[in-house]
Structures are given as C-alpha cells and as structure tokens.
Amino acid sequence: MTASASDRPLIDKLEEIVTPRFVMQRESDLLVYNSDGLPGYRRMPRIAVFPGNRDEAVEVVRILAEHRIPFVPRGAGTGLSGGALADDVVLLGMHRLKRVISIDRDNLRAVVEPGVVNLHLNRTVAPLGLLYAPDPSSEAACTIGGNIAENAGGPHCLKYGVTLNHVLAMTVILPNGEIITLGNAEGEDPGYDLRGAFIGSEGCFGIALDITVKLTRKPAAVRTMLADFTSVDDAARVTSAIIASGIVPAALEFMDAPTIQVVESSVYAAGYPADAAAVLLIEVDGIAEGVDADRDKVRELCLAGGARNVKVAQNDAERARLWQGRKKAFGAMGRMAPHLVVQDAVIPRTRLAEVLGKIRQIADANHVVVCNVFHAGDGNLHPNIPYNADNPDEAERVHKSMGEIMRACVDAGGSITGEHGVGLDKIGYIELIFSPDSLDAMCKLREVFDPDRRANPGKVVPIHACQEWRATPAGRAT
Amino acid sequence: MARDTGGPRNVTAVAEGIETIRDLIEDSAKSSTALRIAGRSHWIDAGRPVDAARIASLVTHTGVVDYVPGDLTITVRAGTTLKEIDEITRAEGQWLPVDPFGARDGTIGATIATGSSGPLASSFGRMRDLVLGVEFITGHGKVVRGGGRVVKNVAGFDLVRLITGSWGTLGVITEATLRLYSLPSDTVTLALGASDSVTALQQRINSVLQSPGIPFAVELLDTALSEKIGIAGKQQILVKLGGNAAAVSAQRTAIGSLGGAREMDEGIWERIRLVESSFAQTPIVMRLSCLPQRVAETWNEARAIADSAAGAVMHATPSLGIIRCVLPGNTPLSLIERLAGLGSSPTVIFERLPHDAWQRLSPSVAGDRISQRVKNAFDPHGILNPGILGPIS
Numbered sequence: 001m002t003a004s005a006s007d008r009p010l011i012d013k014l015e016e017i018v019t020p021r022f023v024m025q026r027e028s029d030l031l032v033y034n035s036d037g038l039p040g041y042r043r044m045p046r047i048a049v050f051p052g053n054r055d056e057a058v059e060v061v062r063i064l065a066e067h068r069i070p071f072v073p074r075g076a077g078t079g080l081s082g083g084a085l086a087d088d089v090v091l092l093g094m095h096r097l098k099r100v101i102s103i104d105r106d107n108l109r110a111v112v113e114p115g116v117v118n119l120h121l122n123r124t125v126a127p128l129g130l131l132y133a134p135d136p137s138s139e140a141a142c143t144i145g146g147n148i149a150e151n152a153g154g155p156h157c158l159k160y161g162v163t164l165n166h167v168l169a170m171t172v173i174l175p176n177g178e179i180i181t182l183g184n185a186e187g188e189d190p191g192y193d194l195r196g197a198f199i200g201s202e203g204c205f206g207i208a209l210d211i212t213v214k215l216t217r218k219p220a221a222v223r224t225m226l227a228d229f230t231s232v233d234d235a236a237r238v239t240s241a242i243i244a245s246g247i248v249p250a251a252l253e254f255m256d257a258p259t260i261q262v263v264e265s266s267v268y269a270a271g272y273p274a275d276a277a278a279v280l281l282i283e284v285d286g287i288a289e290g291v292d293a294d295r296d297k298v299r300e301l302c303l304a305g306g307a308r309n310v311k312v313a314q315n316d317a318e319r320a321r322l323w324q325g326r327k328k329a330f331g332a333m334g335r336m337a338p339h340l341v342v343q344d345a346v347i348p349r350t351r352l353a354e355v356l357g358k359i360r361q362i363a364d365a366n367h368v369v370v371c372n373v374f375h376a377g378d379g380n381l382h383p384n385i386p387y388n389a390d391n392p393d394e395a396e397r398v399h400k401s402m403g404e405i406m407r408a409c410v411d412a413g414g415s416i417t418g419e420h421g422v423g424l425d426k427i428g429y430i431e432l433i434f435s436p437d438s439l440d441a442m443c444k445l446r447e448v449f450d451p452d453r454r455a456n457p458g459k460v461v462p463i464h465a466c467q468e469w470r471a472t473p474a475g476r477a478t
Numbered sequence: 479m480a481r482d483t484g485g486p487r488n489v490t491a492v493a494e495g496i497e498t499i500r501d502l503i504e505d506s507a508k509s510s511t512a513l514r515i516a517g518r519s520h521w522i523d524a525g526r527p528v529d530a531a532r533i534a535s536l537v538t539h540t541g542v543v544d545y546v547p548g549d550l551t552i553t554v555r556a557g558t559t560l561k562e563i564d565e566i567t568r569a570e571g572q573w574l575p576v577d578p579f580g581a582r583d584g585t586i587g588a589t590i591a592t593g594s595s596g597p598l599a600s601s602f603g604r605m606r607d608l609v610l611g612v613e614f615i616t617g618h619g620k621v622v623r624g625g626g627r628v629v630k631n632v633a634g635f636d637l638v639r640l641i642t643g644s645w646g647t648l649g650v651i652t653e654a655t656l657r658l659y660s661l662p663s664d665t666v667t668l669a670l671g672a673s674d675s676v677t678a679l680q681q682r683i684n685s686v687l688q689s690p691g692i693p694f695a696v697e698l699l700d701t702a703l704s705e706k707i708g709i710a711g712k713q714q715i716l717v718k719l720g721g722n723a724a725a726v727s728a729q730r731t732a733i734g735s736l737g738g739a740r741e742m743d744e745g746i747w748e749r750i751r752l753v754e755s756s757f758a759q760t761p762i763v764m765r766l767s768c769l770p771q772r773v774a775e776t777w778n779e780a781r782a783i784a785d786s787a788a789g790a791v792m793h794a795t796p797s798l799g800i801i802r803c804v805l806p807g808n809t810p811l812s813l814i815e816r817l818a819g820l821g822s823s824p825t826v827i828f829e830r831l832p833h834d835a836w837q838r839l840s841p842s843v844a845g846d847r848i849s850q851r852v853k854n855a856f857d858p859h860g861i862l863n864p865g866i867l868g869p870i871s
Contacts, residue, residue, distance in 0.1 A: 106684075107769045151632045162630065164639070165607050180848060187767030187799055187825030191843035191867060192648075192852055193593070196606055196639025200632045220690045244548045246571065246660025287691035287732075290725025297722075346628040350548040378630045379549075418630040426633075434634055437620040442635040444855040448848060461634065 842868020
C-alpha cells in the first residue's frame with residue numbers, strides 16, 4: 001500500500017524540508033525502491049524521502065519521531081539481505097549526503113558523509129597512496145553508511161579486517177532525533193564500545209550522519225594468482241592448507257564451475273579456464289621481497305594440492321581483469337535467470353571441502369543449480385541459486401535448498417551471515433544460532449538506541465524473541 | 479603483582495565455576511548485593527574503587543573448550559591465562575598477538591573485560607579486533623552468547639564489542655573465542671635512538687612507520703624506561719619486525735638505513751610489560767591519546783611534567799597515538815592534573831589512581847545517557863562491579 005490521504009500532513013512537512021521532488025508517494029515512483037540487491041523480496045514503501053544534506057536529514061528524522069512513524073534507512077540499496085526494504089513504512093534514503101568532508105593524509109583518516117560511495121572514497125584517496133580497506137563486491141555502488149549498517153566485508157577483509165576495524169568515530173542521529181558521537185576520531189574511547197555496537201546494527205539503532213574512517217597505506221607490492229583445479233575438493237583443501245601455512249593472503253577467493261562458466265560467457269569474462277571445476281583467486285601483498293616468497297609458497301601449495309595451473313598476473317591490467325570476473329560474478333548470474341538468492345554463511349575453514357560436498361548433494365536432490373563464489377580464506381560461503389521466482393515450484397525448491405544449506409553450515413559450527421546481514425532474508429535462521437536469552441539481550445541493546453523499535457522494524461531479531469514484547473497482550477496472544 | 483588496594487572489603491562469598499557464578503549473580507540480584515568480578519586479581523587495583531561484598535571469581539574456570547589449529551581460532555574459558563593460551567598455541571606454531579602490560583598469568587577474561595592491549599595492537603588490532611565470540615552472564619543471571627566461533631560474523635547485534643572493555647559491568651565473561659595467527663618464521667627487534675626535539679622525533683617516528691612493510695610493533699620509550707630494561711642511551715624507538723625471512727630481511731635493511739639501529743633480544747618486550755612490577759607501591763598509570771602526528775609534541779609536553787616525578791617512566795604506541803605514563807604512587811595529584819590537562823591531548827584514560835583521586839580526576843566514563851541505558855539493560859540491579867566506570871544512576 002502506498003500513501004493515503006491521512007499521510008498528507010506528514011508529506012507536506014517532508015516536502016517542506018527536502019522539496020517535493022525528493023518525496024515520493026506514487027507507486028510508479030516507489031517501484032524502484034521495492035527491492036534491494038535481492039530481487040526475490042519485494043516490499044512497497046509508503047513514502048520515500050531523500051534529504052539532500054545533514055540538516056535536512058536531521059529534520060526528517062525529527063519529524064518522523066514527532067509523528068512516531070517507523071522508517072527504514074537506505075544507502076544505495078545494494079544490500080543482499082532484504083535489510084533496506086520498507087514494508088508500508090517510510091523509506092529514508094541517505095545517498096544524497098555524499099560529501100567527502102576531509103582527508104587527513106598524515107593521520108590516515110577521512111571524514112565522509114554516509115552517502116559517499118565506497119569506490120569513490122577509494123578513488124579520492126588513491127592518488128595519496130592510500131586506500132579504504134573494506135571492499136565489498138558492490139563497491140562501485142554501495143555507500144559507506146550502508147557499509148556501516150551491515151558491517152560490510154569484501155575480498156580483502158581476509159587480511160585487513162571488516163568495516164568495524166576501520167571506523168574510528170561517527171556522529172549518529174538516534175531514531176528519537178537525538179544526536180550523539182560514538183567513538184573518538186582523535187584518541188582512545190573510554191567506556192562502552194558503542195561505536196562497535198552500532199556498526200552492523202542494520203539500520204535499527206539510528207543513522208550515521210558523518211563517519212571518520214581509518215585509511216591504510218597501499219601495500220608496496222601485490223601479487224595476484226589464479227589457480228585452477230579439476231576437483232572442487234582439491235581447491236577446498238588447498239584453501240585450508242594456505243590458511244594453515246601461516247600466510248595471510250590479502251584475499252583468497254573461490255569460484256566453482258557454474259560460476260566460472262557464467263562469468264566467462266558474460267561481458268565480464270576474465271579469462272578463467274572454462275573447463276575448470278574450481279578456481280582460486282589468491283592475492284598476497286606487502287613488501288616486495290616478502291610477497292615474492294609468499295607467492296612462491298602459495299604456488300607450491302596449489303600445485304602440490306592438485307592445481308592444474310597457477311597463473312600469476314604480470315601487470316595491473318591482468319590483475320584488474322582477474323578481479324573483474326570475481327567482483328562482477330553476481331551480476332553475471334543475471335544471465336541465467338531473473339532472480340537470485342545469495343547466501344552468506346560462514347564455516348570453520350577446515351570444513352570447506354565437507355560442506356561444499358553437502359551443498360552439492362542438497363542442490364542435486366532439489367534439482368537446483370548452485371553457483372559457489374565466495375571468500376574462501378575466511379570460510380565465508382556465498383552459495384547462489386539463480387531461479388525464476390514466478391515459478392512457484394522452482395521457488396519452493398530453491399527455498400528448501402537454502403534452508404538445508406544453512407542448516408549444514410550451522411551444523412558445521414558456522415554462522416548464518418558473514419557480511420550481508422540478517423535483514424529479512426535470514427531472520428528465520430537466527431534462532432538456529434542464538435538462544436532465547438541471547439536474542440533477548442540483543443533486543444535490549446536495540447531498545448537502548450531505539451526504545452520504540454521504529455528504525456527498520458521487523459528486521460534482524462524476530463519480535464517474538466524479545467521478552468518485553470512477549471509480555472504484551474500481542475505477544476501473549478501468539 | 480596483585481595488590482589489594484582496590485579490592486572488595488567484607489567479602490562474604492566467593493564463587494568459582496559457571497554454575498555457581500550464575501547462582502551467585504541470581505542471588506545477588508535478588509538481594510541487590512554488589513559483586514566484584516575477578517580473574518587472577520591483577521587488575522583488582524585498576525579502575526575506580528568498587529565496594530563489593532562478594533567476589534565472583536573465574537580463577538578455576540579455565541581450559542580450552544575447542545581448538546582446531548587449521549581454523550586459527552581457539553575457544554577458552556575465561557579464567558585461562560594468557561600464558562596458558564600462549565603455550566597451547568605455540569605448540570601448534572600459532573599465537574594470540576595480545577600483549578597487555580602486566581604479567582602473562584593474567585586471564586583472558588580480564589584482558590577482554592578491560593579491553594587491554596599492548597604494542598602489538600599497532601598491527602594486529604586491539605582486543606576488540608581479536609575477539610570473535612563471547613559467553614557471559616548478565617546481571618539478571620542469564621547466560622548470553624554473542625558472535626560465534628568463525629572468523630567473520632555479522633549475525634545479530636554485536637554483543638562482543640559491547641562486552642569487550644566494559645569492565646565487568648554488563649556481564650561476567652565466562653568463555654571467549656579468539657582469532658589466532660601463525661607465528662612468523664622470522665622476527666627481529668631493533669632499537670633506534672630518538673631525538674629530543676619535537677620535529678625531529680616526529681620525523682623519526684614517521685620514517686619508521688612509513689618504511690616498507692608493516693612492523694609488528696613500534697614503541698617509543700623514554701630514557702628512564704630504556705635504562706630500566708637495559709638499553710643504554712637516551713630515548714628509543716623499539717621496532718619489532720615479523721614475517722617470512724625475505725620480508726624481515728628487507729624490512730630490517732630499510733629500518734637500518736634510517737641510521738643508528740641496534741638489534742635487541744626479543745625478551746625486551748616482556749621487560750617492558752613488567753616494568754610496573756618494579757615499583758615499590760602501586761603506580762599511578764594513565765594514558766594520553768592524540769592524533770598520531772601529535773605524538774611527539776604531546777610526548778615532549780608530558781615528559782617535561784613527568785620528569786619531575788622521580789622514577790616515572792613513559793612509553794608510547796605512535797601509530798595509535800597512545801602515550802602511557804607510569805608514575806610512582808606518591809606522585810602529587812597536582813602533577814597528574816597537569817598531565818591530564820595538556821592542551822594537545824584530547825583524551826585521558828586512567829588505569830590506576832589512588833582511591834581518593836578518582837572523584838577529582840575522572841569521576842566517570844559511562845555517564846552519558848546511552849551508556850546508562852546499556853548498564854540498566856544488562857545489569858538492572860547495578861550489582862556487577864558497581865562504580866568501576868563511574869556512578870550508575
């Protein structure tokens with residue numbers, strides 16, 4: 001349902017703040033916002049509002065607080081958990097706040113607005129010999145604000161850490177309109193790590209208005225390799241062997257045959273061997289002398305573990321091409337079917353071969369195609385199933401497979417999400433890994449920041465897991 | 479170096495082991511009896527004084543719950559000491575790169591609770607960056623888990639970061655899963671003399687930090703500390719390099735080209751960690767933190783003040799902008815106030831102070847509304863280490 005006559009007073013106020021152009025209420029305008037990076041989920045917002053600067057954002061949040069209206073913050077909408085879907089509530093888009101406020105080259109810091117696109121920040125600091133380490137595959141579109149909401153990762157997080165490890169401080173507006181500072185941009189931060197608690201809170205705790213991130217010096221040397229295997233098991237075992245060897249690769253990515261084939265038949269073709277059962281894309285970086293030693297050791301481990309060939313990128317262009325195939329793999333899957341489900345489970349790294357085997361069995365039994373493309377180095381799986389959501393039989397088989405895969409990962413000692421967030425997509429699985437008391441503790445933490453649970457309602461922790469809710473008449477009725 | 483200056487008085491109950499701790503918390507919650515959380519009591523004299531009638535001790539809650547070396551993670555009970563973790567992981571060619579100041583027989587639970595780290599934090603991150611999962615018992619007596627046993631995890635809200643550094647005020651940590659690293663094949667420690675002038679010192683620090691490759695640790699030591707741990711001469715920059723042989727050799731050459739580098743024995747890092755135990759009475763310990771490029775300036779300002787306290791030592795982790803001052807326990811508070819009031823230092827954290835000085839110098843670090851709400855949510859009866867971060871309303 002979209003806006004009705006009773007919404008008029010609110011719409012008038014929002015239009016006053018951001019101008020009518022940036023308040024949307026017609027279904028035809030809102031259609032583009034009814035899904036995020038997971039097109040299988042669709043939820044129509046009631047109203048969408050897009051503040052153009054910090055003052056407008058603050059005013060919008062305060063108006064929503066005054067009217068006690070639930071809202072869903074949204075960056076670029078590239079999320080892969082349905083986390084930015086607004087189901088008949090207000091969608092608050094932050095992508096217009098896209099200023100890089102300052103860069104401090106000497107102290108390795110940058111202050112940015114939440115709508116700054118990840119890759120834009122990296123392009124801005126690159127001439128200074130610096131980088132912002134978290135590099136989700138959606139880096140060309142996703143925003144730093146969205147990265148904070150999801151505690152985003154990316155291939156290079158294996159060595160450099162995730163968003164949490166690269167954010168020093170934030171100015172945050174709470175759902176009630178109060179503005180607070182979390183963390184400390186210029187020193188240590190005594191007391192509770194509220195900055196840490198906020199990062200990855202999936203838009204349920206508030207909205208970051210500005211963010212001080214830590215920048216990293218570009219490594220002196222980088223070596224990128226592609227190892228191809230005729231056996232998935234061999235590639236999985238080599239992954240475990242590289243990690244156990246003590247080398248910390250900058251990235252260690254895995255792609256299986258269905259992924260390789262779809263990438264190679266797309267505009268993103270990267271020269272992966274089309275007949276391989278799996279490839280590993282491995283990158284080591286650091287001081288030149290050291291990375292050459294690591295490269296040699298990785299090559300040795302790959303060849304000893306059954307690799308048919310290990311190709312080393314000879315220049316930046318070759319390196320970029322190898323990476324393009326990996327980073328655009330999700331997009332390439334659009335060739336296979338109109339919809340895609342993406343999972344994000346994490347498993348202990350010694351269990352890779354075993355769990356990949358189970359995934360294969362589950363796919364065969366349910367007659368679905370699973371494309372595995374994932375961050376093997378930290379055990380972060382991304383089994384993807386391209387399908388047609390409008391075919392009920394196929395949709396049913398896909399969802400059954402996803403549930404079975406998730407359980408296999410949890411049974412192996414894993415987690416349900418490594419970097420995409422719980423959102424809507426995995427809310428049904430969270431009780432597999434957390435006890436009622438743990439989920440209740442999370443509910444309590446959410447209520448510290450948002451006592452009314454107005455920010456991104458219905459996401460992350462199911463409402464029935466919150467003790468306070470269970471005690472209400474609605475809770476008792478269920 | 480457990481000193482009972484800030485410990486609990488009128489102790490009436492000591493509980494050990496998870497079930498008895500849960501029972502003790504539930505019982506204490508009912509009667510609103512304050513509890514002091516303790517590992518091996520090394521930190522019992524740190525933080526604001528806690529007036530608690532009971533101790534919840536984790537000292538016998540020790541041992542490995544799960545360790546698969548190939549996963550580079552370990553799950554241990556909270557009473558396990560850093561030394562034990564070191565021995566267990568070293569046997570597999572791995573380590574937990576956490577080196578907080580103080581003896582290595584402190585517990586992992588206390589290290590997480592206090593968010594402690596040392597020089598290695600400059601390259602491996604602080605405690606918050608190395609904890610993957612925790613189990614803790616809240617002030618309601620509920621056993622709660624955050625995070626997990628895998629190296630990457632965003633499931634649910636982040637209770638791990640919340641509990642790390644919360645000084646036992648939100649829950650008693652009973653178990654933790656930690657990220658391990660493989661031991662480097664080569665390590666070497668070099669000492670470089672460092673000039674007294676602000677500009678030259680900052681340049682020297684920068685040239686070390688910006689040399690090719692990332693050192694494991696870079697620590698600035700004042701002359702007094704250098705002498706105490708056996709380095710002759712003036713203040714020093716101590717650099718620990720680690721990695722494969724080729725990387726370490728190249729880094730060593732690069733650092734060597736800066737001039738004046740001498741090779742040190744690796745034991746020097748342990749001597750820095752233990753320097754506080756050489757003080758006759760509990761020292762006053764405070765940290766000043768600032769932007770990395772202001773370290774030399776703040777360092778010199780602090781040194782000018784601290785030099786008048788005989789026996790004071792200072793060291794700093796320049797990449798993190800942290801300067802740590804260890805001063806004799808009888809140092810006049812006026813001097814401490816001058817250090818805390820340094821114009822160029824935006825943040826001051828006290829680790830240890832005389833009891834009566836806390837109120838004057840640092841009454842609370844959890845007085846803001848959100849922190850108070852967090853405390854009330856996890857410990858509504860206010861029984862866990864009450865007052866250690868400041869008063870709870």
